[in-house]
Amino acid sequence: MTSLNFTCLDDYDPESLSVHRARQIMLAMLPAVAGHERLFVRQALGRVLAEDVISPVDVPAHDNSAMDGWAVRSVDLAATGETRLKNIGTAFAGRAFDGKVGQGEAVRIMTGAVLPQDVDCVVVQEVARVDGDSVIVPPGQRAEQNTRRAGEDLRAGKAAIASGKLLRPAEIGIIASLGIAELSVRRRVRVALFSTGDELCSLGTPLFPGAVYDSNRYTIWGMLTRLGCEVIDMGVVKDDPATLEAAFREAAACADAIVTSGGVSVGEADFIKQLMQQLGEVAFWKIAMKPGRPMAFGRIQPDGRENGAWLFGLPGNPVAVMVTFYQFVQPAILKLMGLDPVPAFPTFPARCVEDIRKGKGRTEFQRGILFQDNGEWCVRPTGAQGSGVLSSMAKADCFIVLEHERGKVSAGETVQVQLMTGLV
Numbered sequence: 455m456t457s458l459n460f461t462c463l464d465d466y467d468p469e470s471l472s473v474h475r476a477r478q479i480m481l482a483m484l485p486a487v488a489g490h491e492r493l494f495v496r497q498a499l500g501r502v503l504a505e506d507v508i509s510p511v512d513v514p515a516h517d518n519s520a521m522d523g524w525a526v527r528s529v530d531l532a533a534t535g536e537t538r539l540k541n542i543g544t545a546f547a548g549r550a551f552d553g554k555v556g557q558g559e560a561v562r563i564m565t566g567a568v569l570p571q572d573v574d575c576v577v578v579q580e581v582a583r584v585d586g587d588s589v590i591v592p593p594g595q596r597a598e599q600n601t602r603r604a605g606e607d608l609r610a611g612k613a614a615i616a617s618g619k620l621l622r623p624a625e626i627g628i629i630a631s632l633g634i635a636e637l638s639v640r641r642r643v644r645v646a647l648f649s650t651g652d653e654l655c656s657l658g659t660p661l662f663p664g665a666v667y668d669s670n671r672y673t674i675w676g677m678l679t680r681l682g683c684e685v686i687d688m689g690v691v692k693d694d695p696a697t698l699e700a701a702f703r704e705a706a707a708c709a710d711a712i713v714t715s716g717g718v719s720v721g722e723a724d725f726i727k728q729l730m731q732q733l734g735e736v737a738f739w740k741i742a743m744k745p746g747r748p749m750a751f752g753r754i755q756p757d758g759r760e761n762g763a764w765l766f767g768l769p770g771n772p773v774a775v776m777v778t779f780y781q782f783v784q785p786a787i788l789k790l791m792g793l794d795p796v797p798a799f800p801t802f803p804a805r806c807v808e809d810i811r812k813g814k815g816r817t818e819f820q821r822g823i824l825f826q827d828n829g830e831w832c833v834r835p836t837g838a839q840g841s842g843v844l845s846s847m848a849k850a851d852c853f854i855v856l857e858h859e860r861g862k863v864s865a866g867e868t869v870q871v872q873l874m875t876g877l878v
């Protein structure tokens with residue numbers, strides 16, 4: 455069994471971990487999943503590159519024109535005053551001008567057309583004047599202007615995109631620009647998920663007294679799907695030792711990671727926590743944050759085999775689930791996906807227009823709405839911020855991140871916000 459050795463970590467106090475430290479510990483422990491597959495370039499969107507893409511060609515492949523205009527030799531241009539040059543032909547994109555441009559001559563050239571030999575300057579058509587079979591060029595032109603040199607974007611033999619990069623439309627375009635149709639990417643991360651709780655009711659069944667519909671499984675499913683995971687939805691699991699054990703065993707046998715909700719808070723029956731520990735090596739953390747204080751992290755390896763699954767035991771409250779997912783599970787999954795480096799979510803300053811109550815000694819993730827006032831970005835909390843108020847997530851377009859040491863916020867103060875666009 456892999457030993458996770460939580461206790462050897464510096465600055466490790468499971469009873470009070472900062473958000474930053476908890477994320478750091480997780481990321482340090484998680485490897486990228488092994489296993490590659492070859493895909494056609496379009497299917498690779500959203501996947502992580504498993505090997506460097508080496509450029510087989512220079513991009514662009516030829517010196518060419520960046521503008522529609524006139525291809526000239528800069529040595530022919532007068533230092534002051536206009537220059538009259540003879541028009542000797544046209545270079546089109548995909549149809550080069552084959553002749554030689556001699557002294558006092560110019561070629562009409564289109565954007566993307568190969569530069570004729572000895573030409574080092576393109577004069578844009580808007581400033582040139584045609585006079586019969588001549589073209590008149592104004593002063594002030596420079597050598598190399600409006601030209602694109604072979605290999606200035608990418609050099610043959612060099613890595614165009616490094617292994618570990620997430621393939622976005624720009625990367626897909628670069629790969630296509632190299633003429634590469636197939637590439638090697640990491641396989642998808644398989645994530646099993648289930649909700650725990652005797653009070654949970656599945657959709658399509660009437661609510662019994664005291665029951666709630668299981669919404670966490672839907673938000674978690676959505677968040678995992680957005681990340682491109684292969685999601686294995688195992689449904690609701692009752693707070694019953696035998697049923698829970700069977701669920702953990704099944705999940706560990708088929709997935710790289712398991713995400714659960716509920717069962718990790720102080721008020722929960724201890725057998726859930728005991729079970730998690732018995733089936734693997736799991737730490738129960740109290741993270742200095744709000745919402746989402748309790749969380750379990752570790753490995754479930756029921757048979758002591760190497761191939762268990764990573765466990766992310768999230769709290770039960772619906773907002774806490776989403777906040778802990780974005781702050782911890784999402785970067786962890788990006789690491790499992792092979793993303794290198796795992797990007798930090800950027801935060802930006804905005805002016806908070808309302809007072810916010812906040813105690814020092816924990817990081818808070820309030821839900822906020824951004825707006826502009828006289829060109830300045832401002833933010834207002836969504837209203838009720840209870841960890842069960844899922845509508846606060848639906849109304850929000852950002853998290854207001856109130857730092858660990860910060861106390862209350864007065865209206866007008868600057869706060870840091872984390873955009874949900876991009877995060878979600």
Ligand code: AMP
Nearest residue numbers: 649667668669670716717719769770771
């Ligand atoms: P727990 O962490 O299991 O004590 O749950 C805390 C709160 O979250 C309780 O009010 C639960 O009813 C609620 N809760 C737990 N699991 C879910 C779920 N899957 N969907 C919606 N609410 C849940």
Ligand code: MG
Nearest residue numbers: 650651716717
């Ligand atoms: Mg519960």
